[in-house]
Amino acid sequence: MGDHVTLTSDGGQTDGSVPGYFSGGGGPGVVVIHEWWGLTPHILDVVERFAAAGFTAIAPDLYHGRTATDEHEAASLAGALDSTRVLDDLGLAVDHLVEVTGTRRVGVVGYCLGGGLALALGAARPDAVVAVAPYYGLPPEGMAVDLSQIEATVVGEFAELDPWYPPAAASALQESLRAAGRDATINVHRGAGHAFFNDARHDTYAVEPALEAWERTLALFRDQLGDG
Secondary structure, eight states, X not given: OOEEEEXXXXXXXXXXXXXXXXXXXXXXXXXXXXOTTBSOHHHHXXXXXXXXXXXXXXXXXXXXXXXXXXXXXXXXXXXXXXXXXXXXXXXXXXXXXXXHHSSXXXXXXXXXXXXHHHHHHHXXXXXXXXXXXXXXXXXXXXXXXXXXXXXXXXXXXXETTOSSSOHHHHHHHHHXXXXXXXOEEEEEETTOOTTTTOTTOTTTOOHHHHHHHHXXXXXXXXXXXXXX
């Protein structure tokens, strides 16, 4: 099982500190970025799944100890995030994985809010992030993200019935990344809605799309990072 940790700057590219949840499977490093709900038990479980698959995974707590119980609170917490602070916090997670694994090849996966931040982290840290798996999310409004700075392979998972990030947004994301010369594939799951991967939410979870997306994300990370 993993542990709750506090990440601090130790000579990497970022300063400050951020709490998080870490579980080491002994293999390559993966940053897991939470939904707008915060660092919930579901995200801790996702970290453990990656560790069980052989990866070394960490989920930074971007809300620094807070979680949301309803959409109003979640929107408030997400809206209060400072773009610079968020990228610094995520950068600490990248630096930690580089130190622990001994390699500058890190994967990033994120869900909803975290999906957009996964793309932002890929653009901010092309020195280490070589694979990005954004699930049904785009960078938050007000966060300037230059997708052309991403050097990672991007394989995203979006949903046909998602009112937040519909297929047109998924298509536009793929076109933007490919126009910048990036290796990008954005998959749209037919019949699925937003948050289809979250098996703690019975109103949104879709078994087959979630399993398909999971296997594809594992394949991405194994291909780009090495066997987990």
